[in-house]
Amino acid sequence: MTTGVPTSPSTTRPRRSRLRRYLPLGLVVWLVLEVWLLTRVAGAAGGPTVFLLLAAGVVAGSVIIKRAGRRAFRNLNEALQRGGSPSRGGGNGLLMLGGLLLIIPGLISDAAGLLLLLPPVQRAVSRWTERTLDRRLRRVVPGGLGDAFQQARMHRPDGKVVQGEVIREDTAEPRGQRPPLTR
Template sequence: MTTGASTPFHPARPRRSRLRTALPLGVAAWLVLEIWLLTVVAGAAGGVTVFLLLVAGLVLGSVVIKRAGRRAFQNLNEALQRGTPPSRGGGNGLMMLGGLLLILPGLISDALGLLLLLPPVQKAVGRSAERVVDRKLREAGPGSLGDVFQQARMRRPDGKVVQGEVIRDDERGSDAGDAGAGPRPPLTR
C-alpha cells in the first residue's frame, strides 16, 4: 500500500577533489611539525633563542613585504605615466609570499620564505607557476574560470538569457516636472 508521498530525489554529491581532501591533513601535519621543531630547538638552544628567531622572522618578513609592495606600486606608477600596461609579475608577488612565510611563526616556514627571496628560486617558481596557470586556463571548459565573462548574464526564471542594459529613472528624468534637473545628488547625513 502506497500513500502517495515519495522521497525527494537527491542527486549524488560530486566527489571531493584530492586537494580538498589532502589540504586540511597537510596543514595539520605542517603545524605539528612546526611545533615539534620549535620545541626541539628550544630544548637545544633555549626558549629565548626561539623567541628571538620568531621575532627576527616577523621583522624581516615585514620589511620584505613593505619593500616588495613599494616596488610594485612604483612599477605601476611608472607604467601609468608611460601609458603602457604594467609588466607581469616582476617577482614582487613571490617576494611578498616569502615575506608572509617569514612572518608566520615557525622555522620551516621561515626557511621556505628565505628560499623564495633568492632570485634563481623566484625565477624557477615563477616559470612553473605560470605554466600551471596557463595550462589550467587552456583546459578550462564551459562553466569554469575560462568562461567567466560568458557567465555574467542575467537569467530569467525560465532559463532564458536576457541581455540588455539598465536605464535608471533618475538618469532620464521623470515627467513630474524635474526633466531638466539632471541626476539627483546622493543623500548625506
Template structure:
C-alpha cells in the same frame, strides 16, 4: 517476492568532496606538528631565548620584505598607469610577499621556506611553473587565448583606438535608442 537487482529509490545529490578539501586539513596538521617539533628540538639544543630571538628576527625580516615588495608592486603599477600600458606580471613581487609572509609566520620550517622564496633563481623557477599552470588551466577552461578574451572585452573606436568604458548607443528612425527610449524619456546624469 521479486528476484533480480533492485534499483535505488533515492540518489545522493551532494557533490563529491574535492581532494584538496580532504588533504588540506591533514597537511596543515602535519605542518603544525613539524613546526612544534622543530621549535622544541632547537629550544632543547640552544635554549628558549634563542628560539624567541629567531622567531622575532623572522617576523621583523618578513615585515621588511613585505613592505619592500609592496612598494615595488605599487611603483610598477603606478608607472604602468602613467605609461598607459597594462601592468606587467613580472617582477616577483607576489613571491616576495609570500616569502615575507612565511617569514612572519612563527616556525622554523616556514622561515626556511620563506628564505628560499627570496632567492631570485627560486623565484624565477616558481614563477615560470606557476605561469605554466595558470596558462594550462585557462586554456582548458576557455577556448582561445587570454589575449583574445581581453580583446573581445574592449570597445574599439573607428580609428582603431581602444577606449575603455565607452558605450555606443545607436538610435533608430523614430529617435529612440535600442531600448525604445526617446531623448525625452532619458533622465539627466546624476551630477552634484
C-alpha cells in the same frame, strides 16, 4: 506520497578536489612539525635563542613585504603615468609571499620564506605556477579566457540562457543619473 517538489535524477554530491580533501590534513601536519621542530631547537639551543629567531623572522618579513609592496606600487604608478597597462608583477608577489612565510612563527615556514627570496627559486616557482594555471584554465575554458569573456551569458528568470554581449554607448549623461530600466 509526493510533495510536488521536482527532484533531479542525480542527487549525488560532486567529488571534492584533492586540494580541498588534503589541505586540512596538510595544515595539521605542518603545524605539528613546526611545533616539534621548535621544541627540539629550544631544547638544544635554549628558549631565548628560539624567541630571537622568531622575532628576527617577523622583523625581516615585515621589511621584505614593505619593500616589495612599495616597489609594486611604484611600478604601477609609472605604468599608469606612461599611459600603458601595468606589466607583470616582476616577482613582487613571490617576495611578499616569502615575507609572509618569514612572519609566520616556525622554522619550516622561515626556511620556505628564505628560499622564496632567492631569484632562481622565484623564477622556477613563477614558471611552474604559470604553467599549472594555464593548463587548468585550458581545461576549464577550452578556448582560453578570451572566449569566456566573449561568451557572456545572461540567465533570465524563467531559466533560459541568453547569449549576448554588453555594448556601451558613449552618451553624455549627467553623472549619477542613469536611464530607467525598461522591460
